[in-house]
Amino acid sequence: MIGAVAHVLLILPTSTYRAADFLEAAEALGLELSVASEEAVPLVDSDRFVEIDCAHPEESAERVAAFAVSRPIDAIVPVDDRGVLIAALAARRLGLPHNPPDAAAATRNKAMLRRALARGEVPQPRFGLAGVDGTVGVADQVGYPVVIKPLSLSASQGVIRADDAAEAAAAEERIRRILATAGVDPNQPLLVERFQPGPEIAVEGILYGGELDVLAVFDKPEPLDGPAFEETILITPSRLHPEVLDEALVVARRAVRTLGLMEGPVHIELRVTDAKPWIVEVAARSIGGLCSRALRFGLMGTTLEVLLLRHAVGRPKPELRRETRAAGAMMLPVPRAGVFRRLEGRERALATSGVTDLQVTVTPGTRIAPPPEGDRYLGFLFARADDPATVERSLREAASHLVVEID
Numbered sequence: 173m174i175g176a177v178a179h180v181l182l183i184l185p186t187s188t189y190r191a192a193d194f195l196e197a198a199e200a201l202g203l204e205l206s207v208a209s210e211e212a213v214p215l216v217d218s219d220r221f222v223e224i225d226c227a228h229p230e231e232s233a234e235r236v237a238a239f240a241v242s243r244p245i246d247a248i249v250p251v252d253d254r255g256v257l258i259a260a261l262a263a264r265r266l267g268l269p270h271n272p273p274d275a276a277a278a279t280r281n282k283a284m285l286r287r288a289l290a291r292g293e294v295p296q297p298r299f300g301l302a303g304v305d306g307t308v309g310v311a312d313q314v315g316y317p318v319v320i321k322p323l324s325l326s327a328s329q330g331v332i333r334a335d336d337a338a339e340a341a342a343a344e345e346r347i348r349r350i351l352a353t354a355g356v357d358p359n360q361p362l363l364v365e366r367f368q369p370g371p372e373i374a375v376e377g378i379l380y381g382g383e384l385d386v387l388a389v390f391d392k393p394e395p396l397d398g399p400a401f402e403e404t405i406l407i408t409p410s411r412l413h414p415e416v417l418d419e420a421l422v423v424a425r426r427a428v429r430t431l432g433l434m435e436g437p438v439h440i441e442l443r444v445t446d447a448k449p450w451i452v453e454v455a456a457r458s459i460g461g462l463c464s465r466a467l468r469f470g471l472m473g474t475t476l477e478v479l480l481l482r483h484a485v486g487r488p489k490p491e492l493r494r495e496t497r498a499a500g501a502m503m504l505p506v507p508r509a510g511v512f513r514r515l516e517g518r519e520r521a522l523a524t525s526g527v528t529d530l531q532v533t534v535t536p537g538t539r540i541a542p543p544p545e546g547d548r549y550l551g552f553l554f555a556r557a558d559d560p561a562t563v564e565r566s567l568r569e570a571a572s573h574l575v576v577e578i579d
């Protein structure tokens with residue numbers, strides 16, 4: 173790529189939070205940019221746009237490849253997980269570095285993921301797959317408490333804990349209603365997993381030719397015991413014992429290798445039960461929502477998106493480490509279902525010591541709900557401090573000043 177401007181195609185699913193951050197990074201790197209999306213975007217000229225349909229990855233990959241005939245592409249970057257399979261398929265056609273499509277596909281289907289990890293004997297919760305007539309039977313076999321979940325949703329939508337057969341039956345009914353409302357086949361099989369207790373962490377990294385470069389490990393200090401799993405606070409560096417963290421990275425690397433993921437971002441969620449790490453989920457994307465804004469690398473405060481685009485266009489791995497300070501993000505919890513009107517208390521929240529930013533990501537008038545029904549975040553609060561405990565206090569204090577008005 174020396175001497176030439178690299179041409180990057182960003183895959184932007186319609187509902188992504190990440191478009192602005194990736195566009196800014198592309199600009200900062202001076203990249204030539206095209207966009208593949210489900211609807212025309214005002215971000216680029218029409219001759220720089222490819223229409224895709226995330227529900228049809230093969231066909232979409234074909235369109236991307238056809239587009240590349242007239243405008244050769246150097247890298248394809250899915251900005252979140254709905255684009256990962258399209259990116260893998262299109263990159264394979266074009267001979268660009270990519271994840272094997274079956275590895276990308278496994279990260280998009282929770283049952284495929286569990287089966288693949290089981291083949292590699294990667295530590296993970298016991299699980300079973302339930303058809304329309306069998307969730308309770310499968311849950312009985314897996315052993316309570318269980319977590320029941322759809323195969324393909326995200327943001328904890330439709331993920332419910334059940335402690336006995338009655339709760340499992342109720343959870344199944346609720347999940348099938350959520351699926352129907354989301355426009356997904358309500359009779360799809362459901363995954364039933366053993367509830368894995370203990371603290372949860374998220375490992376953020378980039379794969380360079382199969383080698384995982386760990387960029388950050390986040391703690392999730394809010395207890396995630398269900399019945400619904402609303403993620404709120406993420407703080408890095410992790411406060412877990414260094415030996416436990418080392419072991420978590422060993423397990424994370426094993427999971428990535430077992431799946432065969434090779435290139436680009438990975439976001440790996442683990443639970444630590446009795447000092448032993450277990451895989452909750454592996455995604456071939458970077459951290460969700462706007463949370464990547466908690467991360468800054470090197471003296472210049474390089475963003476995660478810049479690191480991802482640099483990797484995508486084949487630049488060598490930079491020796492940039494995350495800043496030494498602690499940082500965190502809080503996904504603002506949705507207090508109840510209804511129509512979002514406004515968020516009060518912004519000024520006081522922003523004036524809280526350590527707080528660096530507050531972004532509201534739903535527009536007034538939008539119908540919102542907490543998980544398991546809801547699928548979107550209200551907004552994001554960010555803080556930085558010398559240590560993780562102070563970041564956590566700042567986020568909690570700032571959040572206590574916020575009042576969400578919902579009709």
Ligand SMILES: Nc1ncnc2c1ncn2[C@@H]1O[C@H](COP(=O)(O)OP(=O)(O)OP(=O)(O)O)[C@@H](O)[C@H]1O
Binds near residue numbers: 321331401441443
């Ligand atoms: N087997 C389990 N044991 C304990 N907790 C679980 C289990 N499965 C899921 N959870 C909890 O539910 C959360 C969401 O589950 P999961 O990651 O499978 O779904 P998701 O909707 O794809 O998540 P997201 O998109 O938010 O990463 C997990 O982060 C974890 O807190």
Ligand SMILES: [Mg+2]
Binds near residue numbers: 441453
């Ligand atoms: Mg998850």
